[in-house]
Amino acid sequence: MSTTTTGAFADALAPLNGRVERVPAAEVAETIDAAAVAPAVGVPLDIDGVSLPDSVATDFSADGVESAATGVTPAALGVAEYGSLLLEHAPAGAEPAQLYPSTHVAVLRESDLYPDLESAWSEVAAAFDAGRDDAVLATGSSATADMGELVRGVHGPREVIVVLVEDR
C-alpha cells in the first residue's frame, strides 16, 4: 500500500468533517485517548498489539451510549478515494457506539485500505457471501441539507476520526 493511498484517504475525509491520525500500533491507545472527548465508550479492537485506553468504557448500557460524547470502534476496511469506512455491527454494541455519540473514532489497519470503491466492494460482497449480515459503508459524518443548508451531526456523528494503524 503506498502512502499516496493513505494521503488520498485523508484528503477525501477532510471536507466531510473527518481526519486521519496515522500511528504505529503501540501508540494507538494514547492517540485514542487524546482524540476522544469524555465520556467515551467503545468495543474491543481485535488488532494485534492494539488496545483501548482506560478512558474508554466498554461495559456501557443503552443509556450510557446515549450520553457518551465519543464512540470508539474498529473499521473493517477503508476506501481511499472517497474516505469511506466499512463499519461492521459486531461485536455487540459497536453499532450504537458508531451511531449515537457525536464523535466517532474508528480504528483501521492501514493494510485494510483499498484504493477505490470497486476493489473494496468485492471484499464487502465476499464478507456478506460468507455470512456477515449487518454493516454500513459510512462516508464522513452524518449530514442534512433539509433545513436550508448543510448541517453535520444529525442522527449520527458530527465528526469522524480515523486512527490508521501502520501495520506494514
Add this chain to the structure above:
Amino acid sequence: MSSDRQRKAAKIREVMREEGDAVRESAGHHNEMRKDAVARLDDYEDLRDRARAIKEDAIERLPELVDELTDSVEANGGHVYLAEDAADANDYITSVCADADTVVKSKSMTSEEVDVNDALHADGLDVWETDLGELILQVADDSPSHLIGPAMHFTTTEIADLFNDVFDPDEPLETPEELTAFARDLLSEKFAEADVGMTGANFLCADSGSMALVTSEGNARKTVQATDTHIALAGVEKIVPSIEELYPFVELLAKSGTGQDLTSYVTMLSPPVDSPSQGVDGPMTAASADDRDFHLVLLDNGRMDMRDDDHLKETLYCIRCSACSNACANFQHVGGHAFGGETYSGGIGTGWEAGVHGLDSAGEFSDFCTGCSRCTTACPVEIDIPWINEVVRDRVNHQGREEGFDFLVDGLSPDAEPGRLDVEKRLFGNVGLLADAGSATAPLSNLVASFGPARDLMERVTGIDARRDLPEWQRETLQDWFARRGGSTVDEAAASRSAVLYPDVYTDHVQVERGKAAVRVLEALDVHVTIPDLPESGRAPLSQGMIDTADDRASAVYGGLAEHLDAGRDVVVIEPSDLAMFREDYEHFLPDASFERLSENAYEVFEYVYGRLDEGATLDALRAGHERLAYHAHCQQRTLDLAPYTESVLERLGYDLLTTDVECCGMAGSFGYKSEYYELSMDVGEDVREQLSTTDAADRRVVASGTSCLEQLSDLLRKPTRHPIEVVDPRR
C-alpha cells in the same frame, strides 16, 4: 384563454412564486454538482451500461427473483408479504403494528405512494418521520416536491416559522443548525419510545435477503437499530440478484442525485439482525435474531402490469436518484408540486404515476416534459424519459375514445389521431400542413395572423399565446428557391461528396435564409446538394403525444430518403430536434436496419462542415471574420454533443465566440407558445437573457442552432438572431 388553460396558468404562476426560488436553488445546484461528480469517473458510461443491464435482467426475471428473495428472507428468520395494492399493503402493515403505540419511519417514497401514515393514524398509532425533510412535511401536512429532497420547496425561514409555531420552543429557532439540533432531540425521544421501525429499501438482494438503505442522516440505521420490529416496504422492482450487482448502483446513485461521491450511509443488512436494540437495560450484549422481528412487504401496485407494458416497463429500472428532475429546466422553475402527480414528480414521475396511480394523475403534468432530452444523458440507468412522457401523452389523447363516433371526425383530420384530440395539440402536431398553407397565402396569412382581435381569437381556440410573435411564412420556400436557381451548382459526378439537405418545416417556410446559406456553404466545400420534397420529421406530432402520426411521418421521411441513401448521399440537417428524431427517436418507428442506415448517415450541418475539413477541405471559401458572437446551443444539440462542431468551425474562422452555459432557453419547441406555459417559458428564459445581457455579451451578434431558441432569444433580447450557418455563408 380557455378556463382550463387559465386554471393551469394560475397554478403554475402560484407554485413558481411560492416555491420556485427554493427549488431552483437546490435542484440547479445538485445538477451542477452531478455533472462534476460524474466527470470524475473515467468509466461513467460503462457503469451506466452495467447498471442498465442489471436492471433489464432483474426485471425480466422478476417473478423468479421474488421467489428467491422470499426463500432467503424466510431462511434468515423474517417474513415476506407480497402486497397487491396500497390497501393490501396497509392492511398487512397495520396488522403487524397491532400491539404497537409508536412507529418511527425513515424516508420512503413507496410509503408515500400507499399513504401508510394515514392508515396507521387511523389505527390510533403515533407515527414519526425521522428524515428531517419528511419531518418538515409531516409537521406542515404537506406532500413531497422532489424524490430525494422532499421538502426542497421550503426555505429556512419558512421551516423556522413552522417549527416555532407548532412546537413553541423556549427560544425561537432560527438557523439551520438550531433547527437540526431541535429535530434531532425531538426524534431521539421518538426513537427511544418506538416499538416499530419502518424503512423502505433502495435495493434488495435475492440470494441473501440483504437490503441496502441509503441515507445521509443516519436515520434509517437508527430506525432499524432502535426498534425490535422492522417493517421494510419496497416496490418489487427493487430486487437485484445479489450484493455483487450493487456496485455500479452504489457508485452512481449519490453522484447522480446530489453530486456527492457517496451518500453518508449505505447500510447493508440481512434482517432480522442481531445488533442489540435500544431501551435494553444493562450492558450491551448481542441480541439473537429471535429477539427481533422482520417483515418485508413487497409492493406490486401496478408494477407487474408495467412489466408487461413495452413502454412503461423501463420506468421499473429507475433507482429514484432524481437526476432527471434536477437536470430539467421546467422542473427547476416549478418543482414537483406543479411538475408532479399524487406521489412522484419530474419527468420519470409520469411513468410512475401512470403505472401506480393511473393515467389521470400522470396526464395532468406530463406536458411539462418538452422532450428536450437533457435528462437522458443524466439518467444512470439510461431511461428514455421523454419517450415515456410522449407515450403517456398519446394514451391521454386516446383516453375515453368512444368507438363509432370519432371515425367521422377522424376522417376530416389530416393526422392519425382520434377526434377528441385537443385543438392546440392538433395544431402544433400538424405544423407542416400549416406551413404549406402559410407560405401559399403569404403575406396575407402573416397580416391576418398579426391582427390583434385575430390573435385573441386564436389564443382562445388554439391556445397560442397572443404575446408571442408568430412565425413569418415566406412566400418563396427554400425548395422553390432551389428549383428556381436550377438545383446544385456543384456537379454530382465531380463532387467530393453528395448530400441531401433536409428541408425541415421552419427552414423551408420561415427561416429560408439559413437554408440558402447552408446550400452555399456545402457547395463551397465541394458538396453536391439535393433538396427533395420531404414531409415534416414527426417531431411536432411526437411532442404532442400523437405517436401514430409521428410513426406515419417517420415512414414517409424514410421512404423519401431511401433512394438517396442507396445512391450514397449523406443527409444534412439544420434543425437539431429533427436530427434527434433521425438519430434517436426513429428507433421506435422504423425497422432496425432502416433506423441504423438513416441514423448513421445523418449529420448536423456544422458537424458535416467539420467532417469536410477533417477530410481535407479548406475553410477558404467560407466567410471568416473577427466579429463578436454569442452562441446558444439547442438542448438536443447539447445532448447529442454537437455544439463543439459549431464552436470549433466558428473559432477556426476567427470569430470571437462566447457560448452560453445556460442550458435551456425555455422555449422548447411549441411549449413556450402555449398560453398556459408562456410565463414559465419566459421565467426559464430569464437565465439566458441575463447571461446575454452582461457587458461582455450585450454587443455580440446572437446566433443559435434551433428555431425555437432563435424565436425565444429574439423575444427575450428584443434583437434579431440568426443561425450560425448564415454567419459563415460565403455570399453574406
